Amino acid sequence: MTNLIAAAPPVRDIQQTRDVGHLPVEPRTAGEDLADTIRVGVVGVGEQTANHLLPALLTMPELRITALVDPLRERRDALATRIGVLSGFDSVAQLLAEGEVDAIVAACPPQAHEQIAAAAIAARVPVFVEKPPATTTATLVELADAAAESGVVTGVGMNFRWAAPVRRIHALLDSGAYGHPTVITIRHVASKPRTPMWGLSLLRSFLLAQAIHPVDLLLQLAGGPVIDTHVTRQVGSTGTMVGLQLGFASGIVGSLICGSQATRFESRIEITTSSGATMCLTRLGELTVTGGLVPPEIGDPRGWSQSWRPSPLDVGFDRTGFGAELVAFSRAAATGADFSPGLADLLPTYRILDRIEER
Numbered sequence: 001m002t003n004l005i006a007a008a009p010p011v012r013d014i015q016q017t018r019d020v021g022h023l024p025v026e027p028r029t030a031g032e033d034l035a036d037t038i039r040v041g042v043v044g045v046g047e048q049t050a051n052h053l054l055p056a057l058l059t060m061p062e063l064r065i066t067a068l069v070d071p072l073r074e075r076r077d078a079l080a081t082r083i084g085v086l087s088g089f090d091s092v093a094q095l096l097a098e099g100e101v102d103a104i105v106a107a108c109p110p111q112a113h114e115q116i117a118a119a120a121i122a123a124r125v126p127v128f129v130e131k132p133p134a135t136t137t138a139t140l141v142e143l144a145d146a147a148a149e150s151g152v153v154t155g156v157g158m159n160f161r162w163a164a165p166v167r168r169i170h171a172l173l174d175s176g177a178y179g180h181p182t183v184i185t186i187r188h189v190a191s192k193p194r195t196p197m198w199g200l201s202l203l204r205s206f207l208l209a210q211a212i213h214p215v216d217l218l219l220q221l222a223g224g225p226v227i228d229t230h231v232t233r234q235v236g237s238t239g240t241m242v243g244l245q246l247g248f249a250s251g252i253v254g255s256l257i258c259g260s261q262a263t264r265f266e267s268r269i270e271i272t273t274s275s276g277a278t279m280c281l282t283r284l285g286e287l288t289v290t291g292g293l294v295p296p297e298i299g300d301p302r303g304w305s306q307s308w309r310p311s312p313l314d315v316g317f318d319r320t321g322f323g324a325e326l327v328a329f330s331r332a333a334a335t336g337a338d339f340s341p342g343l344a345d346l347l348p349t350y351r352i353l354d355r356i357e358e359r
């Protein structure tokens, strides 16, 4: 066992590559002029903004937070004072009327995301909303169509796609050294939600708050259309549990267990490839690859595995994906380049969530 997967470039290099798997990231060139910083309005100053998005945004020299928006003035002003932002607004409509921003980053309830995205698209301002971007697929279709028509860059906060170890998996698969995925298994269990959120049913709350992450990741890792769906589920007083089996047109079999019955968050992603290798990522931390590339001096490849794990000191936003997704979005907002996932990219995920709900 070694601590390094030689075939995978360091994650910093991955970020600087134009096309890593399904994650297009604009390259940064040395000496690139960052003088034209983009002005960002942050909308919704609750836990997600305070704990994850703002700390990541504040490390990014290419943008400046020019305004905070939240109808809860006391909370908004307290945060504005802490980070030195001068402008505060009660609503996105006021922010857009003032014209103080080049892009919007929002973390609010989904009903607010719908309104914020619609207003930003109408004003032709790039907009990033946390998941879930909408309560229903029909609304998401409307928003995606409006964005496509106006050519506005949109983004949805699906940080698992951007987590450093997930990008490392893409890099390993794209290297061609391990064949292609044949079976993808995800176990994603958490302790919430156990009560309804956002005025939605408990099942819809669970799907939009929790299951959206692993369903989206499964679709992204497999790529291509789903041709077969099998759902099992339990919704009870101790939480919700969903079992999902997906058959993809590519032949890949996807399997997911997602629940809110656990005592804490646990995540395990396992990919078996056509070369017989297995990639296993636990807790978005340790990635172990068994089989595949074996140094010739090892001889018999049986029992050989390689692993990568972050430094115990790495508690940063790159590992969780919150940093990388916002860097990529802000660059897309500045240049008009594509960002993924945008609103339209979430439609396949929403359709699977609907299948789970309809079952």
Ligand SMILES: NC(=O)c1ccc[n+]([C@@H]2O[C@H](COP(=O)([O-])OP(=O)(O)OC[C@H]3O[C@@H](n4cnc5c(N)ncnc54)[C@H](O)[C@@H]3O)[C@@H](O)[C@H]2O)c1
Pocket (backbone or CB within 6 Å): 043, 044, 045, 046, 047, 048, 049, 069, 070, 071, 072, 075, 090, 091, 092, 107, 108, 109, 110, 112, 130, 131, 132, 157, 158, 159, 209
């Ligand atoms: N990607 C992730 O892993 C992750 C993790 C946690 C939360 N989230 C998402 O982040 C979002 C926010 O979650 P939270 O825990 O911060 O919620 P929160 O309740 O702590 O904060 C939401 C804030 O939005 C404000 N708000 C509501 N409507 C508004 C509007 N129309 N305009 C401006 N502000 C408005 C509220 O006043 C509140 O301050 C949710 O959509 C949640 O799903 C994502």
